[in-house]
Amino acid sequence: MSLIVQKFGGTSVADADRIRNVARIITETYRRGHSLVVVLSAQGDTTDDLIAKAAEINPHGSKREMDMLLSTGEQISCALCSMAIEAMGYPVVSLTGWQAGFQTDSAYGGARIKKIGTERVLAELDKKKIVIVTGFQGVNKYDDITTLGRGGSDTSAVALAAVLHADLCQIYTDVDGVYTADPRVVKGAKKLDEITYDEMMELATLGAQVLHNRSVEMAKRYHVKLEVLSSFSGQPGTKVKEVAKTMEKPYISGVAKDANIARLAVVGLQDRPGIAFQIFSALAKEKINVDIIIQSIGRHDTKDITFTVSRDDMDRAREVLMDMKDSLGFDHVDVTDEIAKVSIVGAGMINNPGVASRMFEAIYNAGINIHMIATSEIKVSVLVDKCDADMAVQAVHSRFFGE
C-alpha cells in the first residue's frame, strides 16, 4: 500500500486506444491497493495545433493568453482519461492545475512552482479516488493560468510526488528507460536498471531526451524516487535515485551526443586582464548559456578564447562579439556549427582515474580528431566534427560496454 505518482506523456495519450491503454496501467496499479495520483500531458499534437491556431491570429500574442490557450490541452486529456477509467468501473476525478493547488510565479510560458496546496488531492485520495491532474500548469497570485514551460509535466509530477511524500514517481514515456547510449544509433546500447540523479542530469543536458533536468533536479532535492518506463512495453524501467546500487561496477553510466551546438573562437585577443570577464558577462546579459570554454595563447602576445553555445544562440553570440570588437580589440571570430559534443557520464569515474584517457584512446583508435576537451567530476566531454560524432559515440560505447 504505497502512494504512487504516475506521469504519462503526450504520445502515451495521443488517441482513444492509447488513453485506454494508459487507463489500464492506472487501474492495475490501483487494484494492487496503491493510492494513485496521475499527471498527464496534452494529447500528441494538441499543443502544437493550438500554437498554430494562435500563430494564425497573432504570431506575437501575449504569453498570458498563450498560457490560457495551451492549458486546455491537459484539461482535455485528463477529462478523457478519467472517462476511460470510469468506463472500467473505477472511482476517479480529474483536476486542473489550479484545482490541484499548483501555485506558481507569474513567468507566463515558463513559470516556476512556488507551492502546492494538497488539500483537494488528499481529500480525493481519502475518498479512494484515482486522482488525475493536468501537468504543465498552475495559477499565479492573480489567479491567472500559467504554464511551466519545457519539461513542465515531468516537473508537475515530481513536485506532486515531493509534497505528497509519494513512495515512487513513475514517468511513463515512449522509451522503456535510460540507456548507456541512444539505442537508435549505438549498437549494443544497454538499458540501465538504476542511475543516480547527477548522472541523469548530465545525460539530460547532453541530449538524452528522456527526462527534463528540471524535474530530476527537483527529484534530487526532495529525495523523490523516480522510475522512467514505457507505457507500451510493460517492462520495468530505469530507477533514478541518490545512490545507484550498481555504481561500483561500470565506471560510466552512459555515452551521449549533443549535435545541437556551435563553436565560436575569438582569435587574436590582446593579452590583458579582464578580457574573458568582459566577453562572458556580455553573453550572460543576453541570456546566452556558454558551455565549454578554452583559452589558449595565440601568436605575438595575443590569445584566443574558444567556447560553445547552443546552436540556437550562435548568431546572437556572434553579434554580441562583433559589437565588442573595438572595445575588446581582436582579429576575427571563427564560427561553426559543424561540430558535436560526445560525453561520457558516470558517478563511478570519481574513484576511477584513467576513465578519460580510455575515452580519448577509443576516439583516437577510431581515427577521429578531438577539437576540445572539458571535464567535470562525473563527466568527460570532447568536441569532434559533426560527421564523426556517431562513430565516436559507438567507439566510446564499445570501449566501455562492449558490443
Place this chain on the structure above:
Amino acid sequence: MSLIVQKFGGTSVADADRIRNVARIITETYRRGHSLVVVLSAQGDTTDDLIAKAAEINPHGSKREMDMLLSTGEQISCALCSMAIEAMGYPVVSLTGWQAGFQTDSAYGGARIKKIGTERVLAELDKKKIVIVTGFQGVNKYDDITTLGRGGSDTSAVALAAVLHADLCQIYTDVDGVYTADPRVVKGAKKLDEITYDEMMELATLGAQVLHNRSVEMAKRYHVKLEVLSSFSGQPGTKVKEVAKTMEKPYISGVAKDANIARLAVVGLQDRPGIAFQIFSALAKEKINVDIIIQSIGRHDTKDITFTVSRDDMDRAREVLMDMKDSLGFDHVDVTDEIAKVSIVGAGMINNPGVASRMFEAIYNAGINIHMIATSEIKVSVLVDKCDADMAVQAVHSRFFGE
C-alpha cells in the same frame, strides 16, 4: 460612455477570419469610449468534436468529467479572440468562468448561476481593459467546473450584464434580429426594431431559435436591455425590452411555427374526478412538459383528453399513459407527430380583441383545418397538420403584415 456586454456565438468565432471580424466589432465599440465585457461561445464545431472524442472513449462518462472537457472550448475561443485584439493594439484580458466569478449549483451539464463575484471583472475594467469571458461555464462550491447547458452562453452574458448593471447587452448571432416570421420560409417577413421580453419568450418557445428563453427570462427579471444583431451584417438588430415603443401599431409581433411536437389523445376515459390530475402529475414526474391541453366530452359518459408534448417526449409519454391504462380506465391512446403548432405573439393583442378571429379567418381562407386552439394573454396557437404548417404561417403573416 456606457458599460456594454457583447456576446458572440459559435458561428461568429468559427475560424481565424471570423475571430478577427469579432475583434473588429469589439475594438470599434471600445474606441467609441465604452467599457466592454465580451462573452464568447466555443468555436463552431468544437463542442461537438469534444463530445465525439468523449463518446469514443466512454459513451456514458460522468457529467462532471464532461463539463471538465467541454469547458475548454470557450477557453480556447476567448484566448484566441484576446490575441486578435492584442494584434490590433488594444488592452485585453480573457477570463474563464471561475476567474470571472461565475458560481453555480452542482447540476453538471445544466447548472444554474447562483452568484457572480464581479471583483475581478471590475478591476480589469478599471484598468481600461476589454474583458473577454468564457460563456456557458462556472464553478460550483467544490471548485469543480460546471457548464450551464443549452443557451448557456446567452445566459452568461445576460447574467453578467445584470450584476454589472450594464447599459446594454448585445447578443451577436448569425441572424440580424428577430423577424415577424422565419424569413427563410415566409415571404414578406420583416425585421422588428423592438419587441417585449414576453413576446420574445413566447417566440422562443415557439421555435424562433434566436434567443434562449432562459436568458430572456433573466433579462426581464433584472431589467437588462437586450439587442439581438448579426456579427456579419453590421446592421442594427432588434431591441428586447420591457415596453416596446411600437406596441400600439401592429397587434402582433410575429408568427411562429413549431413542428417538433406530438399530439396524444387519451380516448374513452371514465368521467370521474381527478382523472386529469392523475395523468398530468404522472407525466410531470417523468419531467415531460405538456403544452396545449384540451378536454372534451366523449360518447357514453366518457371523455377524451388531448395534449401536445415535445416530439422527443412522445414515446415516453405514450409509455406513461399505457402504464396507467388499468388504473385510469380508458379505451385507447391516439398518437401522432404529423402536426405542427402555428402561433401569433403580440403584447398588442391584450387591448385589441378580435386578433384571434382574424388569425382563424386567414387559416380558414387558406383551406386549412384547425385541430386544436390555445390562447394566452399575448399568444394564440393553433394545431394544424404538419404538411399545412408553412402555408398557414404564410397566410397568417400576410393577413397581419401584408406581403
